[in-house]
Structure formats: structure tokens, C-alpha cells
Amino acid sequence: MQKRNTVKPHVEHLLSRVMKPARYVGGELNVIRKDPEKQNISVCLAFPDIYDIGQSYMGFYILYHILNHRDGTLCERTFAPWNDMEELMRAERIPLWSLESFLPVSCFDVVGFTLQYELHYTTILNMLDLAGIPLRAVDRGEADPIVLGGGTNCANPEPVAVYFDGFLLGDGEEAFPEMLDVIERSKIEGRSRHDTLLELAGIGGVYVPALYRPIYGPGGTFAGMERLTDRAAFPVRARFVERLKPEYYPDRPLVPLCEVVHDRLAVEIMRGCSRGCRFCGAGMIYRPKRVRPVEDIVRQVVNGIRTTGWEDVSLVSLSTSDYHGLDTVVRRIGEELGDKAVSISLSSLRADNFSLAMAEAVAGGRKSGLTFAVEAGSQRLRDVINKNLTEDQLLETVKTALSGGWGGFKLYFMIGLPTETDGDVIGIANLLNRIGRMLKQYKGRQINVTVSPFVPKPHTPFQWEGMEPHAVLNGKIGLIRANLRSRSVHLKMPDLSVSMLENILGRGGREINRVIENAWKHGSRLDGWSEHFKDDVWRAALEKAGISLESGGGRLEAGAPLPWSHLDYGVDEAFLRSEREKAFRGEHTGDCSEACQACGPYVPFCAAVKRNQDSDSAAGLDSHTSAETKARFGRKPRAVSVPTIATPPFKSRVRIKFGKDGLARYTSQLDLIRIFDRTLRRSGIPVAYSQGFHPHPKISFGPPLPLGMKSRAEYADFSLGALHHDIASALSTGWPEGFFLVDIASIPEKTISLSELIVWAEYEVKCAVDNRIERAIGVLIGQTSIPFERTTKRGPKSVDIRPGIDSIRIAGDRSGFTMILSLDTDNSVKPAEVLTLIFGDDQSADVTRTEQYADLDGERIPPLELLRHHKEKYEVEK
Numbered sequence: 001m002q003k004r005n006t007v008k009p010h011v012e013h014l015l016s017r018v019m020k021p022a023r024y025v026g027g028e029l030n031v032i033r034k035d036p037e038k039q040n041i042s043v044c045l046a047f048p049d050i051y052d053i054g055q056s057y058m059g060f061y062i063l064y065h066i067l068n069h070r071d072g073t074l075c076e077r078t079f080a081p082w083n084d085m086e087e088l089m090r091a092e093r094i095p096l097w098s099l100e101s102f103l104p105v106s107c108f109d110v111v112g113f114t115l116q117y118e119l120h121y122t123t124i125l126n127m128l129d130l131a132g133i134p135l136r137a138v139d140r141g142e143a144d145p146i147v148l149g150g151g152t153n154c155a156n157p158e159p160v161a162v163y164f165d166g167f168l169l170g171d172g173e174e175a176f177p178e179m180l181d182v183i184e185r186s187k188i189e190g191r192s193r194h195d196t197l198l199e200l201a202g203i204g205g206v207y208v209p210a211l212y213r214p215i216y217g218p219g220g221t222f223a224g225m226e227r228l229t230d231r232a233a234f235p236v237r238a239r240f241v242e243r244l245k246p247e248y249y250p251d252r253p254l255v256p257l258c259e260v261v262h263d264r265l266a267v268e269i270m271r272g273c274s275r276g277c278r279f280c281g282a283g284m285i286y287r288p289k290r291v292r293p294v295e296d297i298v299r300q301v302v303n304g305i306r307t308t309g310w311e312d313v314s315l316v317s318l319s320t321s322d323y324h325g326l327d328t329v330v331r332r333i334g335e336e337l338g339d340k341a342v343s344i345s346l347s348s349l350r351a352d353n354f355s356l357a358m359a360e361a362v363a364g365g366r367k368s369g370l371t372f373a374v375e376a377g378s379q380r381l382r383d384v385i386n387k388n389l390t391e392d393q394l395l396e397t398v399k400t401a402l403s404g405g406w407g408g409f410k411l412y413f414m415i416g417l418p419t420e421t422d423g424d425v426i427g428i429a430n431l432l433n434r435i436g437r438m439l440k441q442y443k444g445r446q447i448n449v450t451v452s453p454f455v456p457k458p459h460t461p462f463q464w465e466g467m468e469p470h471a472v473l474n475g476k477i478g479l480i481r482a483n484l485r486s487r488s489v490h491l492k493m494p495d496l497s498v499s500m501l502e503n504i505l506g507r508g509g510r511e512i513n514r515v516i517e518n519a520w521k522h523g524s525r526l527d528g529w530s531e532h533f534k535d536d537v538w539r540a541a542l543e544k545a546g547i548s549l550e551s552g553g554g555r556l557e558a559g560a561p562l563p564w565s566h567l568d569y570g571v572d573e574a575f576l577r578s579e580r581e582k583a584f585r586g587e588h589t590g591d592c593s594e595a596c597q598a599c600g601p602y603v604p605f606c607a608a609v610k611r612n613q614d615s616d617s618a619a620g621l622d623s624h625t626s627a628e629t630k631a632r633f634g635r636k637p638r639a640v641s642v643p644t645i646a647t648p649p650f651k652s653r654v655r656i657k658f659g660k661d662g663l664a665r666y667t668s669q670l671d672l673i674r675i676f677d678r679t680l681r682r683s684g685i686p687v688a689y690s691q692g693f694h695p696h697p698k699i700s701f702g703p704p705l706p707l708g709m710k711s712r713a714e715y716a717d718f719s720l721g722a723l724h725h726d727i728a729s730a731l732s733t734g735w736p737e738g739f740f741l742v743d744i745a746s747i748p749e750k751t752i753s754l755s756e757l758i759v760w761a762e763y764e765v766k767c768a769v770d771n772r773i774e775r776a777i778g779v780l781i782g783q784t785s786i787p788f789e790r791t792t793k794r795g796p797k798s799v800d801i802r803p804g805i806d807s808i809r810i811a812g813d814r815s816g817f818t819m820i821l822s823l824d825t826d827n828s829v830k831p832a833e834v835l836t837l838i839f840g841d842d843q844s845a846d847v848t849r850t851e852q853y854a855d856l857d858g859e860r861i862p863p864l865e866l867l868r869h870h871k872e873k874y875e876v877e878k
Contacts, residue, residue, distance in 0.1 A: 150167060240570070275319060307682065381420060451480065500549050679734045
């Protein structure tokens, strides 16, 4: 590693000036920290989106777990900054850093990017630039990191190939450590960057773009790819793991200290899909389907909940309801975690095997929404795309759910599919009208419908198809709206320009890098966020390359070389062409888990996987599953139950005093509520829950602490559902980094709430008190009125903050001062307001809330002291 100096002090200086500073400080529960100086090789995993998105990505934390358990390896993380932080980083010349050690990303041996979405490409360039790493692989020297990519978008990495030293195609659990073996050995032996890349190319699944050259024919048409050395594989075959081993998955996953998009325990139950939908890229490139044993899933869920305190579990796969042991998994989780108030959600349900009993079980009595991907509005078109779902099955599923109490649905459709007619599009509206009438009959609420344009994906039977032009797609959207009669349907339409761009970037060759780089140089980054997507910038970059955004991209000639033809994901082009022809004939292809479709060279591998899975499944499924159960839609219905959690009242309530320091002070009040709840759950403290369909823990807090300030005097009350003999010890093992327990006491069940009780707060400000500061404090205290303009939701508002300033006392050694400010609703004063009047715009002082007070007959008393010495005035009158 080079340039090991931490940038932490510089980053801390910026945190008070950005939105959601907790994104940039790490410190999560279960974070893994190692001494960088004692490791042989260092890896920084980079996600090209903000923390809120990237930390929710399951593949990211699987690799984090695997690499950190490799001997001699330092593995840390980095994410893209939001625009406010980027502006400050560039102004202050602070490079992109890792969350664990605050080390510059450029000092790592390897930087590994997740390629998940085409619109991440400009953000990858921006992160490389912020890190000070040369954008193009050809410009990097021996001291620069090796930049690798992996993920779904490696199906066609050519548009960004010039920026990467290598790509890993397929699964990374086994191949990535093998790549690190080569890089570590090269580092120890002092081998050149070129020789290291040559050896990496010899690992199965590794693609080194510099060892290949695209060939262009007349008019710049792509004519194929040639390799520049015999040491480069041709084609490069993707790497797949045969078993999803339990050691791949962390028992102690990272728990974010701020809210993220998917703030729950995500557990993969199987990888790949055997359905064979002809538009689905993931369903093709992640073949074969590999299923985890029931015991492994249950064990990971139980350990994960106990070590994180999460209250939600998501069972994840491309087609979760196809997992044959799902009923057993849900039942077992309910048995193991019956006292934890855990809810279970399922991703990717299919309407042709939906079970009301399963939905009841995972909802735990709560009637939340159900989501189904229908894709097309007519049976003819569903046959074309190989979507094995009939309209009767869908309507029966909706009827069953409505009669069971579900009132809302999310449905997904596509427009612009191959062979689609106006009749197929109108069929979407007609189907929605029928469902709308059913909602009215069963008193349902609403259907939320997302209609997306078809975007052809590499390595699918539809990879050669064109995307319909902008005007045609707009016309189809108009057809749906014109024929939609139900008022219960809420339509959501995506930005067509974004979808058009996805197609251009997704099926482009290396020449597209010029477009990406041009867009980045003119300000494009974080393009997946609507507020950041710069339509005009992308249009200009495309026009410069002679490409029209509205055209949608024409068809590709079947049999002609494709930019990704040299990359083999185990599905033969001959099979894809055969499937395309069957699509045009409207013929269905069966589930490949029931009968092998001979799709490519991995057929023997698939057979071995299936043999292993059959033995695993036989050992893990319920032995008492009835063979006589009537089939529903050709499948057995699932009947399981998970206990609904609602802890009975127990007259025992606790008040704790706690503190937060270090980087934990950048967690907001809403973050604190989540952190505290999970800390209690993780500590095994039996918190009481409310009754009803949405049970929640009985916890309340005192007034919120201003973001960025430390504290030694925060307060929280919570009720117990059962006796616990040593809450203090349990909390000491459960707190995340930066939180600590100060005091604890039992309180009566009915007491005045903390928010009503506390009316004053004391703050200690550490700074060198010079004559200027002393004069400013004296002026403040001497005034009878202090007008201050506050920014509110309704605009600026002038208030008098003087009544809320009780006192400001300078320390005897002039090392700071203490101020007591009101928290009372009518006279509240924010510490930042007083500090602004004393320091001006420079508010870099170290501020700690040292106590909070109730007012008892004019005497200020801390809440715990009030409890101990004035109990009779503390209880709520009965």
C-alpha cells in the first residue's frame, strides 16, 4: 500500500456541512477493522452509488465477509458521495476514502467495483477521479491500484472496458480470492503490472480487456473481437459456484447506523432461475439454479437476527416462491425466533404459485401489499416471452388475496415487447379494469402499476431485438391511459429517456466509452437519481457520437458478431436463437429444473448441481408434508404459520441515561430510534410490544440531540415484557461503537413522559476563550431581547431567543464555557443559534450535552435524580 495517511481529521471537518453525514463515517455494528500495516494485500470494495443504496446490496457484504476472513487481507468499503460532499471534497482536495480506516482509496492494492446498473458508469469515473486514480487502465502505473469489476453488468462490460484492468464474470465467492492470491504473490515477488494481469487472465472467469482488441469493418460496424496473446482465453467463460456454502454468508452482517434503502437482514435462498423468461438477463446469466438447504437458511436467519437486532428478514432470489422448501423455512424461522417480533418478506413472488397461507405466515397478521410481475396484457404475448402465467391464474390469485384481507397490489408490466400489437397494449388496460372491479367488490384499496419499456439485454433470446422509439412507446402509454376505466389503478411510468440510455449503454461496444466520458466531463454522475439525471448532457454526448437517444437503437443482425460474443455465460448462442424463433411462433419452453433444455456447455455442471440439491432438499424439507394435498395451479398449496408477536403487558419500566461520542454523534434522532431498538433486541432484553396488527416496541426518548454534538446525558424509557436481571451488562455488549451507558433505574409503569418532563439542557463548549469570545458572551447575557431569524417550512420567522438562554458560564481556566438553554416548546433555543451569535459562521467548537433537567418548583433536577428523590411528583396521577 502507498500513502497510508488517514484523512479522518479532514473528513470530520466537513461532516457538519453536509446532509446525512452518517453516510461517510462507517462505524456500523459488526464492522471489521484490521491494522493495515499488518496485512499482505488490501482491497477496497467500491459501490458506484451513495451509501444508502450500496450498503443494501447483498453481494457487496458477502464479498466483504469472505475477503476479510482471508488471511493477511484488508478489505474495506467506499461509496459515491452525494453532490454536497463531492463539492467540499474537491474544494478541500480531500481524496475518496475507505469507511473503516479513512485511508485514501488510491493506496489500496485492489479497487473492486460492483457493476449493477448501466447508469452507474459515469459515477465509476467520478469515483476514480475523486480517488486520484487514472481513469484509463492504460495510463496507470505500477503504484496504482488494480481496478476490477464484477456483477450483473459484466454481461457486457465493453462500454467501460478501457477503465478496468480486469473483470470477473459470474460468481465471485471462489474466484475473487484466487485473483488475490495472484496479486499478492506478484506484489511479494515484485512482478510488473503487465505480468500480473497476464497471470490473472489464466484464472477461470477473469477477463482482462487489454488482452483483446475489437475489430471494426466498413462504416465502423463491429466485426468481432480478437485476442492479442494465447494466454487470454477465447471465449472467456463465466465462473459459477456449484454450492452456496454456508461459509459464504456472514453470521454478523453489517448493520448501518443510518437508514438505507433495504434496512433489513437479506438472506439469499437460491441463485439463478429455471423459468427461462426470454427478456430476463439475470435468468440467463445466473444459470443454473442453485438452491440452499433449509438448515443453512434457517441458521443464517437466526444468527443474523441475534447478532444484528434487525426486526425484518427478506428471503431473496430471482423467483422466491419457486423455492420448494419455502413453507418449511418460514415455519422454522417462526419457531426459532418466536419471541423476537420478526417479520418476513419475500421478494419475487409469482402469481401462478402464490399461496394465501404463505402470505399470511410471512405477514404475521399484517395485510401489507403484494407484488406480482405480470409483464404482458395478453396470453399470446406472455407465451412469446415465456411467462408461464394465465389470466385466470392471476385473477384467481387476486380474488383469493382480496378475500383474505389484502387490499392493495403492485403489478409490473412491460410495453414494447417483441411482436407486441396495440391489442396487447390495450389488454393491459382491460386486465387492470377487471382487477379494479374485483377490488371494488371486495372493498380493496388500490392497484399500483408500473409500466416499463422493454430494454433488450445481452445473453438473452431477445438480445438482437430493437427497442421501440420514444414516440411509439409514448403512443402505447397513451393507449393504456385511454382504455383504463378503473379509478383504483395508479399508473407509474418511468422516464423513457433513461430507458433508452440503458439500452444504448447496455448493448454498446468499446466505442461507447467516449460517450460516457464526455457525459461525465459535463457533469453527469449519480444518473440513477432523477434529480441528478442530466438529459441534455447525455443527448449532447450521444449526438457528438452520431447516436440519437430517441431512436431506441435498431435491431442487431442475428448471427453477426456482438460486442459481448467473446464472453460465455454458459448459454449457447444457438440456444438463444432457437428460443427467439420459438418466441415468434408463440411456443412455450418448460422449466429447466423439470427437464433439461440443453442450453449450453454447462449442462454437465447443471446436472451435478441438481444431484447435490436433490439430496440437500430431501434432508431439509418437512417430513409431514401431505402428499394428498390438492394441487392449486399445478402446485401444492403452502400452509404454515408464524406466531404473531404482541408481548403481554408487564408492569416493569426502565429509564436509562446514555451517551454518544466519536463519529456516532453524526447519527440523527430517527437513526437513534432504530439503533436503540436494535440494541435492545440484540442484547436479549425482553422489550414489551404494543398490541394490534403493527406491534412496535414500547420505547420513548427525551428531546433530540442536535446532529454532530456529543452527549453524556441522553434519556430513554422502555417497558419490559418479562423480568431481566442485568440490563446494564446486556446493554454493554449490545451498544454499537460510540454509544455508552451512563446510568439506569427502574421507574413506575405510568410516569410523565421524558419529552414532557425535560425542559432544560446543559451544554459544555470546549474552546480557547479569548477576549473577543468573552465580550460576545457578555453582550448576549446583558441583552433583554435577542431577535433571531429562523428558517421554517413556511419561510423565515423572527423569534426572540433571549428568554430561552438561562445562563452562560465561562470555565475558570478559560478552556470553554457551559450554557443552559430551554427545551420548552414556547422558549426553545437551539445551541447552534447561540453559537452563531458567539462565533459567527465558524462553529467548529467541541460541544457536548452534559445534562438535561426537569423543573420542579423552580429547581432544575436531572430525570433520574427526580425519580429517586421526588417519586410522588413524578408519577402520573391515577
